Amino acid sequence: MLSEQRRQPSTNSFDTVSRIGELVRQWRTLRHLTQLELALEAGISARHLSFIESGKALPSREMVTQLAEALAIPLRERNALFLAAGFAPTHRETGLAQPEMALINRAIEFILKQQEPYPALVLNRHWDITRANEGAAAFMNFVFDTPPDDPNMIRQIFSDHLLRPFIANWDEVASDLIRRLHHEIDWAPTDEKLRALLEFALANPHVPEKSKVRPMEVPMSPTLNFVIRKNGVELSFFSTWTSFAAPHDVTLDELRIESSFPADDASARLWERIIAGEFTR
Structure with missing residues (x-):
């Protein structure tokens, strides 16, 4: 044959x-x-x-x-x-900077632009932020005086010197992300980087005790809800994920776009002020 x-x-x-x-x-x-x-x-x-x-x-x-x-x-x-099995690999892994990915890059840019003025991030399989729109940059500037150097979202959220102190609904966010990491490890059980991220998250002393034992039958929420509290004000957001259907390239198979939206009218109004430069931290 x-x-x-x-x-x-x-x-x-x-x-x-x-x-x-x-x-x-x-x-x-x-x-x-x-x-x-x-x-x-x-x-x-x-x-x-x-x-x-x-x-x-x-x-x-x-x-x-x-x-x-x-x-x-x-x-x-x-x-x-x-x-x-002794065969050459079937699925190629093409960097997004390669000419073959020009249309994919164009599609990603359209999605990021369409999401403005709200935050949108491009993430790889290991939760590394590879691209962000202006809304995401505005969000980071609102939270931090100097945006963090570490591009990994899990390490940002579970680090006491980065995002964790600003997350008002910490127990909910931590539990949700730990469940998602478990789910992703189930999907790709040989991925040591995902396992290392889960270990990093679980090592945070502020993780709820109930989240350290994996729940067997807890349904995954279709969104990630998070509340940011800083200087007496709160921003309530929820995030959804977009992925490429039926990809034939490893890069696309592991790519996802996180889009965030205000969860209530008060957060939407506050976000408009932040984007317009009317809100002083």
């Missing part, structure tokens, strides 16, 4: 079979699926799947794709699965 001819050479075919079989078994376990359930979802026999996991069979490229789809594996981890 053509896919077999493109398989990358391996010094030890048994090691290749063992690596791909182990990864498939790990992902199946993480997704809480039996061999029969995964086999039905992937459209293969349970016997064939058992052979792949045990190292008795080496899957074709098409089979790796079927298993990755059935297991809902993120694109970066799918590439690792292909490599483990």
Whole structure:
């Protein structure tokens, strides 16, 4: 088969079979699926799947794709699965500065501009802020005399010398973000950077005790609600997230845009004054 001819050479075919079989078994376990359930979802026999996991069979490229789809594996981890099976990665990772991403950049700029005068941020998978609109800059200038150097939102929020002291509904925000980090680690369990961010968040002494034990059946809120209190005034905002549907590039798969809006009329009026330069901190 053509896919077999493109398989990358391996010094030890048994090691290749063992690596791909182990990864498939790990992902199946993480997704809480039996061999029969995964086999039905992937459209293969349970016997064939058992052979792949045990190292008795080496899957074709098409089979790796079927298993990755059935297991809902993120694109970066799918590439690792292909490599483990002896194939070249399928999904490219293109930097946003590359010419191929010109239209994507244009779309992002339109979204950021459309969100004005309210804050909007572009985040990667590890919660690093890679781009921001003028509304986001105004928000940071309202909170800080000097905006922080650390671009990571989780570290900003869970640092006592950065955003945490200004968050009036701290327990709600901390609990919500910790749940989101747990959820993202479930989605990409091999991501050590996400695990490190969760550990950083949990290490903050102000995190509510109830949030240190992961709730098993608490639904995720579609928004993140936060109240900023400074110099006797409060800004109440809520945030939503936008992502690219059906991406075929690792960069797009991991990209999201956070858009924030005033949660009440008083916050909307105060924000208008802040943007107009009428409010003195």
